[in-house]
Amino acid sequence: MTTITTAVDTRPRLAPWVPWSILGLSLAAGIGITATAGSLNLLGGTALGVVLYMVAITAVSWVREGERWARDRLASALVVSAFALVMVPLVSLVWMVVSEGMKRFGPQFLYTNMVGVYGESELGGAYHAIVGTLLITGLASLISIPIGIFTAIYLVEYGGGRIARYVTFLVDVMTGIPSIVAGLFAFSLFFTVAGPGYKSGLIGAVALAVLMTPVVVRSVEEMLKLVPNELREAAYALGVPKWLTIVKVVLRTAVAGITTGVMIAIARVIGETAPLLITVGIVANTNFNVFDGRMATLPVFVFRQYAQGGQAASERAWAGALTLILIVMLLNLVARLISRWFAPRGMAH
Amino acid sequence: MAVQIETSQVRDLKPPSNLGNKVFAGLASGAGWAILVTLAAVALFLVLRAAPAFTASEEELSGEGILRGYGFWGYVGPLLFGTVLSSALALVIAVPLSIGIALFISHYAPRRLAQGLGYIVDLLAAIPSVIFGLWGARWLMGVVDPVFAWLSDTLGFLPFFQDYLPPARNIMTASLVLAVMILPIITATIREVFLQTPRLHEEASLALGATRWEMVQQAVLPFARSGIISASMLGLGRALGETMAVLMILSPGFLVNFNLLMPGQHQTIAANIANQFPEAAGLGVNVLIATGLMLFIITFLVNMAARAIIARRAEFSGAN
Numbered sequence: 001m002t003t004i005t006t007a008v009d010t011r012p013r014l015a016p017w018v019p020w021s022i023l024g025l026s027l028a029a030g031i032g033i034t035a036t037a038g039s040l041n042l043l044g045g046t047a048l049g050v051v052l053y054m055v056a057i058t059a060v061s062w063v064r065e066g067e068r069w070a071r072d073r074l075a076s077a078l079v080v081s082a083f084a085l086v087m088v089p090l091v092s093l094v095w096m097v098v099s100e101g102m103k104r105f106g107p108q109f110l111y112t113n114m115v116g117v118y119g120e121s122e123l124g125g126a127y128h129a130i131v132g133t134l135l136i137t138g139l140a141s142l143i144s145i146p147i148g149i150f151t152a153i154y155l156v157e158y159g160g161g162r163i164a165r166y167v168t169f170l171v172d173v174m175t176g177i178p179s180i181v182a183g184l185f186a187f188s189l190f191f192t193v194a195g196p197g198y199k200s201g202l203i204g205a206v207a208l209a210v211l212m213t214p215v216v217v218r219s220v221e222e223m224l225k226l227v228p229n230e231l232r233e234a235a236y237a238l239g240v241p242k243w244l245t246i247v248k249v250v251l252r253t254a255v256a257g258i259t260t261g262v263m264i265a266i267a268r269v270i271g272e273t274a275p276l277l278i279t280v281g282i283v284a285n286t287n288f289n290v291f292d293g294r295m296a297t298l299p300v301f302v303f304r305q306y307a308q309g310g311q312a313a314s315e316r317a318w319a320g321a322l323t324l325i326l327i328v329m330l331l332n333l334v335a336r337l338i339s340r341w342f343a344p345r346g347m348a349h
Numbered sequence: 350m351a352v353q354i355e356t357s358q359v360r361d362l363k364p365p366s367n368l369g370n371k372v373f374a375g376l377a378s379g380a381g382w383a384i385l386v387t388l389a390a391v392a393l394f395l396v397l398r399a400a401p402a403f404t405a406s407e408e409e410l411s412g413e414g415i416l417r418g419y420g421f422w423g424y425v426g427p428l429l430f431g432t433v434l435s436s437a438l439a440l441v442i443a444v445p446l447s448i449g450i451a452l453f454i455s456h457y458a459p460r461r462l463a464q465g466l467g468y469i470v471d472l473l474a475a476i477p478s479v480i481f482g483l484w485g486a487r488w489l490m491g492v493v494d495p496v497f498a499w500l501s502d503t504l505g506f507l508p509f510f511q512d513y514l515p516p517a518r519n520i521m522t523a524s525l526v527l528a529v530m531i532l533p534i535i536t537a538t539i540r541e542v543f544l545q546t547p548r549l550h551e552e553a554s555l556a557l558g559a560t561r562w563e564m565v566q567q568a569v570l571p572f573a574r575s576g577i578i579s580a581s582m583l584g585l586g587r588a589l590g591e592t593m594a595v596l597m598i599l600s601p602g603f604l605v606n607f608n609l610l611m612p613g614q615h616q617t618i619a620a621n622i623a624n625q626f627p628e629a630a631g632l633g634v635n636v637l638i639a640t641g642l643m644l645f646i647i648t649f650l651v652n653m654a655a656r657a658i659i660a661r662r663a664e665f666s667g668a669n
Contacts, residue, residue, distance in 0.1 A: 043492065068560055071560070072561055075561075076561070076562070079452045079453045082448075082452075083449065085446065086446065086450055086532060087469075089473070089484070089489075092484070093480070093484045093488070097480060146380070147380050150377050150379070150380030151383070153377045153380075158374060158378060163378075167384050167385065169660075170384060170388050171384060173652045173656060175652075176586040176587070176590075176649075176652035176655075177590070177648065177649075178589065178619055178644055178645070179478075179590065179592065180592045180619045180623060180641065180644070181590065184395060184622065184638050185390070185391045185394055185395060187638075188394040188395060188397065188398040189394050192398070213387070214384075241370050242373070242374075243372070246373065267475060273477065273478060274478075274592035274593055274623050277627075278622065278623060278626040278627065281627065299479045299593075302479050302480070303479050303593065303597070306482075306483055318483070321483055324479075325476065
């Protein structure tokens with residue numbers, strides 16, 4: 001008679017309440033240790049508590065359940081805390097922007113520019129910067145949205161050749177161009193074409209367009225690919241020419257997705273700072289002419305107020321950051337709502 | 350009942366005009382070409398304006414204020430080092446974290462929550478870089494200060510951690526902010542790959558009695574290896590070119606060393622351009638554009654390699 005020895009560990013698993021109570025104890029211990037060591041530091045205490053938990057749960061599980069389950073519990077703890085850790089910058093950033101930004105944010109901030117604001121003056125606002133940002137981003141959109149949409153149409157409806165493959169690849173690579181290099185390109189272009197003295201919002205708009213076009217192409221391409229081929233074939237069968245099929249059937253079907261993609265692309269470039277810093281600069285007055293003279297933009301305004309230092313300037317920087325984040329979030333929200341409301345039936349999710 | 354068609358009527362109809370088709374096809378392929386031309390123009394104009402920096406003599410260059418007496422490569426070398434160092438540090442921090450977050454979203458979180466959690470991470474990508482810089486300078490620097498002080502006190506015998514000097518305007522803080530900024534793109538790419546793991550591999554592993562972690566090790570990670578590499582390279586491309594966070598946090602210096610906690614040691618190409626460009630004149634502008642050209646070439650190569658890996662993976666993995 002032979003006895004079979006199994007390698008399977010048959011010890012019982014830990015009861016569900018055990019890990020939770022270890023977690024509670026570890027967090028309490030961590031916060032307690034930091035509290036006794038110095039001032040009460042919730043963030044540091046929690047971090048210490050999580051580390052304590054990982055050590056404790058691995059040890060307990062190793063003894064009671066065996067090595068394999070101990071590794072599994074440690075891995076789970078690491079994975080969950082990785083996600084918890086990424087919440088820290090997100091929450092603290094939003095909290096800082098809202099709480100610090102609200103100190104100065106208001107009608108006065110939104111409707112005045114920086115003319116005649118010196119030193120620790122409490123006056124001054126971002127009106128000129130908001131105008132500049134909207135004008136420059138608007139001009140960049142005027143350049144890159146048509147090019148982006150037509151490129152996507154080329155890739156999806158006319159593509160297939162070697163050029164189309166190159167374009168797809170280069171669009172991907174173009175999304176990775178550093179924003180400051182786009183700024184240098186726009187500067188070099190206008191330096192060569194228009195001469196060294198030319199300063200205008202147009203230079204910044206060209207830089208932003210270089211950054212925005214590949215994003216538009218990518219998202220519109222994805223949307224056009226979602227349009228079912230049956231729709232195109234039905235149109236061809238009725239004798240509709242190809243270009244009318246694209247305009248009336250393909251684009252019409254994908255319009256919600258295209259709008260969403262375009263708005264997310266705008267939100268992406270509206271916060272670009274570096275290219276505008278080196279091409280458009282900053283001014284104190286409001287400039288409505290994109291084709292002549294320096295302009296202020298919101299991201300550069302935030303940076304300059306930060307770099308200037310001092311209480312009043314710092315508050316203006318935070319209020320500018322709040323304005324910028326509100327604009328970006330508004331664009332993102334509208335984009336999501338459009339895609340939810342106007343998505344053709346059957347493609348909604 | 351047969352439909353009667355007057356054949357004479359049919360013959361009278363002219364074939365539909367082909368003009369619309371031609372114009373539209375022309376517009377579409379013109380836009381495609383515009384992309385190629387733009388990319389070529391970026392390279393061309395950068396080379397054009399950078400050329401004087403490469404052809405200038407040593408004396409001309411050393412007379413230029415921003416070079417502080419160095420030749421071109423003596424000026425660019427420390428900048429390249431700082432750029433690579435900050436990006437490498439950011440990657441070392443961000444990649445393990447991204448793998449954890451992606452695993453959490455794809456395999457650990459309840460399925461109903463997963464998509465919402467993905468959106469939350471994507472939110473980080475929507476925040477403008479200047480706000481990350483502001484946050485890093487006004488919040489993160491205060492938080493990491495005690496940690497750095499402790500590191501410097503206890504592990505100060507290592508060159509990495511010696512002589513921490515508050516405020517934390519050092520390359521470590523800048524890299525931390527860079528890491529947060531590149532997290533979303535790395536996480537999103539890795540998450541997509543994790544979600545494509547063949548369900549049968551996972552179930553086979555679990556059926557043999559593997560724990561969840563063993564299943565991840567056996568089925569998910571091997572499948573996703575090339576995806577993780579290309580995601581890291583995409584993140585690297587972002588980190589190399591990121592300007593504002595470094596500009597607003599790092600106290601610049603032009604040294605080549607690994608003193609991660611000391612201020613005034615390093616500087617990156619992008620932040621240096623943003624810092625010097627408004628005041629630069631003459632040959633100085635050409636030198637800065639030349640450094641920008643080098644940044645362009647480096648990020649171009651990194652991104653191209655990343656995309657090539659992704660494309661190869663899509664062809665061979667059968668996970669389309």
